[in-house]
Amino acid sequence: MSKLRVLAAIAFVVVIAAAIAAFAIAWRPAIAAIEPPAPQSFDRALVKRGRDLAAIGNCNDCHTAPGGKAFAGGLPVPTPFGTVYSSNITPDPDSGIGRWSEAAFRRAMRFGVDRAGHHLYPTFPYDHFTNVTDEDDRALYAFLMTRPAVRATDHPNELSFPFNQRFIIAGWKLLFLKGGTYKVDRSQSAEWNRGAYLVDGLAHCGACHTPRNGLGAEEANASFSGANVENWHAYAINAQSHAPVPWTQDALFHYLRDGWDADHGTARGPMAEVTANLSSVPESDVRAIALYMASVFGPPPQGRAGPAKGNGAQAAAADQPGAAIYQAACATCHESDRPLPYSGIDLRLSTALSAPDPRNAANVILSGIRPVSGERSPIMPGFANSMTDDQLVALLKYLRSRFSTRPPWSGVDQAVRNARQTETVALKTSRGSDSAPGGLMQRDKP
Ligand code: HEC
Numbered sequence: 071m072s073k074l075r076v077l078a079a080i081a082f083v084v085v086i087a088a089a090i091a092a093f094a095i096a097w098r099p100a101i102a103a104i105e106p107p108a109p110q111s112f113d114r115a116l117v118k119r120g121r122d123l124a125a126i127g128n129c130n131d132c133h134t135a136p137g138g139k140a141f142a143g144g145l146p147v148p149t150p151f152g153t154v155y156s157s158n159i160t161p162d163p164d165s166g167i168g169r170w171s172e173a174a175f176r177r178a179m180r181f182g183v184d185r186a187g188h189h190l191y192p193t194f195p196y197d198h199f200t201n202v203t204d205e206d207d208r209a210l211y212a213f214l215m216t217r218p219a220v221r222a223t224d225h226p227n228e229l230s231f232p233f234n235q236r237f238i239i240a241g242w243k244l245l246f247l248k249g250g251t252y253k254v255d256r257s258q259s260a261e262w263n264r265g266a267y268l269v270d271g272l273a274h275c276g277a278c279h280t281p282r283n284g285l286g287a288e289e290a291n292a293s294f295s296g297a298n299v300e301n302w303h304a305y306a307i308n309a310q311s312h313a314p315v316p317w318t319q320d321a322l323f324h325y326l327r328d329g330w331d332a333d334h335g336t337a338r339g340p341m342a343e344v345t346a347n348l349s350s351v352p353e354s355d356v357r358a359i360a361l362y363m364a365s366v367f368g369p370p371p372q373g374r375a376g377p378a379k380g381n382g383a384q385a386a387a388a389d390q391p392g393a394a395i396y397q398a399a400c401a402t403c404h405e406s407d408r409p410l411p412y413s414g415i416d417l418r419l420s421t422a423l424s425a426p427d428p429r430n431a432a433n434v435i436l437s438g439i440r441p442v443s444g445e446r447s448p449i450m451p452g453f454a455n456s457m458t459d460d461q462l463v464a465l466l467k468y469l470r471s472r473f474s475t476r477p478p479w480s481g482v483d484q485a486v487r488n489a490r491q492t493e494t495v496a497l498k499t500s501r502g503s504d505s506a507p508g509g510l511m512q513r514d515k516p
């Protein structure tokens with residue numbers, strides 16, 4: 071054989087081998103369907119634990135469409151590649167996971183494969199859930215299998231070729247899915263390890279706070295450096311934090327547990343859903359998360375102990391067009407002596423005004439902060455109907471120059487236009503657990 075032919079033959083063999091390998095990697099067997107287990111067959115204490123774990127995992131937020139039944143799926147989750155709809159994870163035998171065994175559920179959590187063997191999109195954050203222990207998966211399974219079964223129609227995803235081909239997810243996993251349950255760090259306390267296990271796993275904090283690469287995977291060297299989600303900026307929550315007052319373990323605990331902290335203000339947008347869930351789980355878990363995150367932030371950098379309170383405004387030009395708007399519409403609340411969270415925070419403490427872009431500030435000014443029904447909670451009116459885009463732009467520029475020590479924002483006009491478009495984004499307040507998963511054993515009540 072000529073050299074060329076040998077090369078061609080080798081190339082052919084390599085291509086076939088690669089195709090077989092790709093198929094072997096991509097192929098996952100189906101796991102046999104089971105008869106839906108009776109809700110009474112699950113231990114109550116296990117279901118209760120599963121309920122708390124589900125709250126930490128925000129399963130309710132992604133798997134419940136606005137106005138829809140809890141866990142019945144159908145929520146459109148936007149990605150740079152198109153829209154993926156969340157699945158029905160109630161125990162309906164046909165449209166939900168009623169026929170999934172615990173092994174099938176665990177495989178989905180750990181490897182992102184459904185019962186029939188299809189690869190699932192990592193919009194379902196199994197790149198985090200992969201670290202969950204067998205016991206915790208068992209509790210989650212018990213919780214979900216005891217929810218009311220809801221029949222739901224399947225929403226086809228809206229993804230373009232080749233992203234609509236599920237087998238390509240196998241390639242993504244090969245590159246980015248680091249399997250394996252949590253490895254304890256023996257040099258740290260049990261509480262720290264508990265926090266790390268939850269933050270990196272079920273709570274998937276990095277899914278919003280870590281920037282992603284071109285293939286939609288979290289950048290390995292930029293954990294918690296801040297990223298955009300649904301026209302919100304999930305701030306840097308590491309040493310690169312823009313918060314005017316450095317975050318401490320106590321402040322993190324209050325913010326995550328109560329949805330606000332005196333030195334940092336309230337949680338809004340997607341973060342309000344996170345804190346609403348965390349307000350209903352065992353306090354020790356939130357303390358562990360706060361302890362671990364404090365170590366991620368590290369000690370406060372030299373000279374950044376926060377703005378001295380009461381040292382008056384910065385020397386921002388009072389003749390800027392935004393100054394008059396601020397005095398008329400905002401100062402009464404934001405410079406009052408009422409206690410937080412009912413007054414507006416001293417805006418020098420606001421991360422929104424020190425953030426890399428103005429989107430969160432624009433969102434909160436347009437939509438305001440709605441009260442939580444039945445509770446005393448912070449209120450701020452929305453200014454969407456009383457302010458023109460030009461006024462809002464002028465106001466944002468003024469707020470930045472007066473209340474932040476950072477350089478002026480660029481692209482304020484565009485940010486205001488974007489915020490207008492997504493103004494319908496539910497701007498929930500954080501206090502209260504009305505979005506937390508329902509009570510125990512809803513199905514087995516007599
Ligand atoms: C960020 C949004 C998000 C969160 C949070 C989330 N999921 Fe999902 N989940 C999805 C999406 C989207 C899909 C569909 C993926 C697909 O079609 O490939 C999905 C799919 C699933 C599936 C596969 C169902 C099927 O029929 O194939 C299971 C099981 C599941 N999720 C369980 C959970 C559990 C348990 C939690 C909480 C611990 C959770 N999810 C949290 C978005 C989410």
Ligand code: HEC
Pocket residue numbers: 269273274275276277278279299302303304305306307311312313317322325326334336337338339340341344359363421422430
């Ligand atoms: C669904 C997306 C999402 C998830 C998951 C998420 N966050 Fe956030 N987070 C955000 C957004 C968006 C903001 C900005 C909220 C605002 O402007 O009020 C935020 C704000 C914060 C802040 C305030 C930072 C500052 O300087 O003001 C902290 C602290 C924080 N998140 C910690 C966490 C922790 C810890 C977790 C995991 C337990 C977590 N987040 C999970 C989206 C998310």
Ligand code: HEC
Pocket residue numbers: 334335336396399400401403404411412413414415416419420421422423431434435439448449450451453465469
């Ligand atoms: C009725 C009282 C009230 C008025 C009027 C008001 N606010 Fe607020 N504002 C609040 C409350 C309460 C909060 C929630 C607590 C907090 O985070 O400060 C808030 C929060 C904010 C935040 C988020 C701060 C953070 O946590 O990062 C910004 C920014 C803000 N307001 C700006 C404004 C601007 C600009 C105006 C005028 C156009 C205004 N507010 C008018 C009460 C008010």
